[in-house]
Amino acid sequence: YNNPKVYSNFSAKVLQTLYPNLTMASWGKEIRTAPFQHEVKLTTPSGTEFKSFAKTSKFNKDLYNDWVADSLKVDLIVETWPNGIGRLNSSCQTSYKVENVDAMKIPQVGDDFTSKQDHSKWAIAFEKEKPWVCIGDINRAVSISSIDLYIILVVTKLILLFYKI
Known part of the structure; x- marks a missing residue:
């Protein structure tokens, strides 16, 4: 994909x-025919679960709002680089909310750390009972819908400790 x-x-x-x-x-x-996206569950030998979401340019939707949140059945907060063309707004109109992160407090940095300073792409689930952490290469932007990209999601409380809601 x-x-x-x-x-x-x-x-x-x-x-x-x-x-x-x-x-x-x-x-x-x-890939020239639908489906233009693929989801697969992966499990390490030690039992850690991952999910991989990959899409072709023909998927033509917001990966987080139109697919990932619904597939995981969770609300997400998403941090992606907002400086590109056509940044997508937070979305509350679907079954599960997808909210953009604009700034974070990082004590080691001393000040607010804005998403304009950060080029990483990640998302976490709002619900602590479903501790999904998503790491990938997809910005939430209209211009991104036409690119082949993927994200990897992991369910682990250890990583979630670093992403405090």
Whole structure:
């Protein structure tokens, strides 16, 4: 669901058989028919759960508001870089709210740290019973809807300690 721009590639026939989707991506074959998004649950050997959300440019919606919040069944607060073209506003019109973070208090920095100073992209669930932390490469902006991007989500209380609501 991410369409990499591969300069050069080689894959043995046995690997092409084992990993046909990876092979197709390495050949520059893009997904041209729906669905234009893909969600998969991943679990580490130690039992930590992850979810991966990936979309093609044809998904053409806000990843957080139109998909992630509803899939996880949680309200989200989202911090992405607001300096791009067509920043999306916080949304409260759907089943689950998606609110933008504009500033954070970070005692180590001494002052408010605004999202205009920060190029990271993350989101956390409002509900402490569902401790999702999302880390990815997607800004909430109209201009981003036409790009192939992804986010990884993890359920772990350890990471959530660093993101206090």
